[in-house]
Amino acid sequence: MTDVYTLIGADGRRRPSAIPGTLGGTTNGRLYGRLDCRSALRAIERGGYVGTRVFFADEVDAIAAGFRPCAVCLPAEYARWRGSPPAPHTEDELAELLGKLAGCRTLAIGHGRDRASTAAAHALTAAWPGEVVAVVSWPEQAASWLRPALRLTAQAPDVWVVAGAAPGWAGMRERLLRSTDWDPERTYGFASLADAITDSGAGDGVWRAAGWAR
Numbered sequence: 001m002t003d004v005y006t007l008i009g010a011d012g013r014r015r016p017s018a019i020p021g022t023l024g025g026t027t028n029g030r031l032y033g034r035l036d037c038r039s040a041l042r043a044i045e046r047g048g049y050v051g052t053r054v055f056f057a058d059e060v061d062a063i064a065a066g067f068r069p070c071a072v073c074l075p076a077e078y079a080r081w082r083g084s085p086p087a088p089h090t091e092d093e094l095a096e097l098l099g100k101l102a103g104c105r106t107l108a109i110g111h112g113r114d115r116a117s118t119a120a121a122h123a124l125t126a127a128w129p130g131e132v133v134a135v136v137s138w139p140e141q142a143a144s145w146l147r148p149a150l151r152l153t154a155q156a157p158d159v160w161v162v163a164g165a166a167p168g169w170a171g172m173r174e175r176l177l178r179s180t181d182w183d184p185e186r187t188y189g190f191a192s193l194a195d196a197i198t199d200s201g202a203g204d205g206v207w208r209a210a211g212w213a214r
Contacts, residue, residue, distance in 0.1 A: 004016045004017070004018065005017045005018070005019065005020045005021065005055065006054075006055065007021050007055050007056060007057055007061070008025075008054050008055070008056055008061065008062075008065050009057075009061055009064075009065070010060065010061045010064035010065060011064070011065070011184060012064075012065040012066060012177055012184075014054075017057070019057070020055065021035075021055030021056050021057055022035070022056070022057060022058055023035065023055065023056045023058065023059060023062055024037070024040060024053065024054070024055050024056075025053070025054045025055070025056065025062060025067050026040075026049045026052045026053060026054065027052045027054055028049070028052040030066060030067045030068060030170065030174065031067060031068060031069075031070050032056060032059075032062040032067040032068070032069060032070065033069065033070030033072070033073040033074055034070075034073040034074065036073075037070055037072060037073035038072065038073070039070065039072040039073065040070070040073075059077070066170045066173045066174050066177075067170070068081050068166075068167070068170055069081050081166055081167070082167065085114060085115075085116065085165075086112065086114050086116040086117050086163075086164065086165050086191065086193075087116060087191070088116040088119060088120065088191065089116070089119070089120040089123060089163070089190060089191035093190070093191065094120075094123055094124065094127060097124070097161065097188060097190055098127060098128070100188065101128070101159060101161075101188070104130060104158040104159045105130050105131060105158055106130060106131045106132075106133050106155070106157040106158045106159075107124075107128055107130060107131070107132050107133065107157055107158065107159055107160075107161065108132070108133050108134040108135075108136070108152055108153070108155060108157040108159075108160050108161075109121045109124055109125060109132060109134070109135045109136070109160070109161050109162075109163075110135075110136050110137070110138065110148070110152045110160065110161070110162040110163075110164070110172070111135075111136075111137055111138075111162065111163045111164050112137065112138060112139075112140065112163065112164025112165050112168045112169070113137050113138070113139060113140070114140075114164070114165060116191060117163040117164045117165070117191060118137070120163040120190055120191035121135060121137075121163055124161060124190065133155035133157050134151060134152060134154065134155055134157070136148050136151045136152040138164070138168055138171075138172045139168065140165060140167055140168040141167075141168070141171075142171060144175060145171050145172045145174075145175035146175055146179060148172065149172060149175040149176045149179055149180050149182070150179070150180060152176070152180075152182070153176065153180040153181060153182050156181070158186070159186045159187070159188065160182070160183075160186060160187040160188070161187070161188050161189075161190050162187060162188075162189055162190065162193060163189070163190040163191040163193055164193055166193070169193055
């Protein structure tokens, strides 16, 4: 009889798999790391992580599901995740995004509060020919991100576009999934978030948030 494993996919949903994951994690803190991570193994020996343990097929799925790398067993990935200040968008990237949004009528824009992500959101707002129903910012650290999540989804737009640093977006994305009708399939990353996913090898240019790649 073939063993069945439960993995979390890029959309954050659990599904059975005949192949075990290559990475483990915990929903407590939304971390992922190596299966032989000494920090995780110690926690499991003490009874921790057992009820919150999750698995991923690869790093792309872990990042897409809103989990961050472990600082102990994945120090390079953790440093990349924390990253330098978000990079600014380019005019070519803005033009590509506008092309992908052609045919949409209403748009909601979300962004981190750093300078580059704010500028990207303002540039898109100015260039968008349709109706921008909301422009909402979120902090890098928050108790729940509930208020900006509700504001971003209140008008039920045709599509969402988000820009910001990966840590803040991870928290915001989790709150959107838990507390709103937000649809990752109708969401595009822009500027700094698109760069972060490109660095992870999951695509190039503008990416769809459901799979963190085009």
